[in-house]
Amino acid sequence: MTVDPNAATQGFPSPEPVRPRAGAARYLVPALVAAAVAVALGVYGRVHDPAGTAFNIAGFSSTSAVKSWLATTAFFFALVQLVSALMVYGKLPGPRWASKLHRWSGRIAFLVAVPVAVHCLYALGYQTYETRVLWHSILGCFFFGVFSAKMLLLRSERLPGWLLPLVGGLVFTALTLIWLTSALWFFRTFGVTT
């Protein structure tokens, strides 16, 4: 009797060892992307020659006013984010479309914040000449990093229950502090102008 050398052999052990690595990647990839985004923004703001100015939108007295209102819009939607998140998690009574509200208010807040950040980085850069400015620069870079992490984490399933609220809370806190150190300061210094 001969043995068929090409006979199907017993399969390799089921791909058990791969599992933990895939599990780690679920956290590692968002964390690395977040760090890369934050560092890249900071380096760009630090290295390139700030242009000092960029195009303005008609009807506003200055780009700072435009940015302040855009930032305030983003902050408003961030508050919607907080409330709708509490609804999704059942901490507050809410409608069935609370998760949809959360998704879309988040998208709007993010997309409204992007032009502000572009102007900041293009015209002003990463600056450190004052405590307020330093924190604003750091948090601005941090915000887009941690937001990227939040978006990527959303794609994973079966995360620890505390993770998304924690990262979401960081996003919200960062945006709030950014708003306090820029738009609120602007309104207090120059008045609530357009």
Add this chain to the structure above:
Amino acid sequence: MKRPGPLFTLLAGLLLGLFMLSLNATTGSEAVSSTPKKKPPTAAASPAPTKTTTPPSPSPSRVSVPDASYAGRTDDDSSAVAVTVRDRKAIAYFCDGRAKESWLKGDVKDDGSMRLTGKNGDVLNGTLKEGKRISGTADVGGGHYGFTADKAKKPGGLYRATATVRGAKVDGGWIVLPGGKQVGIVTRDGDPQAAPVIDPETGAVTVDGQQLTARPATP
């Protein structure tokens, strides 16, 4: 790895950001001079959408003099000097942050040298080197100082505010050095004193309870 929504959100933000950036780089070129003030287009302004700091091919006889601001300290570290060049004209400010200050003006010659003069016989002789820095000497208020002023990035540079506050003529000058440190003097009816700090982004400053706006000084 299921929901594509968050990825689309990130992608949309990235595209929007790049779109805004390209819009800034192309339409912003005429306003790219580092002052918010409107100025006529100059021969030195390059039409390239990206802001290049190096002047295009300087000829040996006539040095290209880009519009720019320069800020630095005197060699003895006692005072600050800032120079702003526009259309081959220059304005300079010498300031020790306490009592001694001087505004000086003049033309930039073809070889990049300049002789700027101020009140009471104050003179500043400087040479623009490689479009990166101005070095030279300043004779201000009886003192003789060597100085070097490097090309200043926003918000660095030279700022001035003039106003009348409660009947007193107020004239303030500020030099924002690389790194953000400020040296300034506010003169009230001829009496110079250390100036309060300005917000370099907006020029906002409060003098004797009055809100003023310091603007980039131009020749």
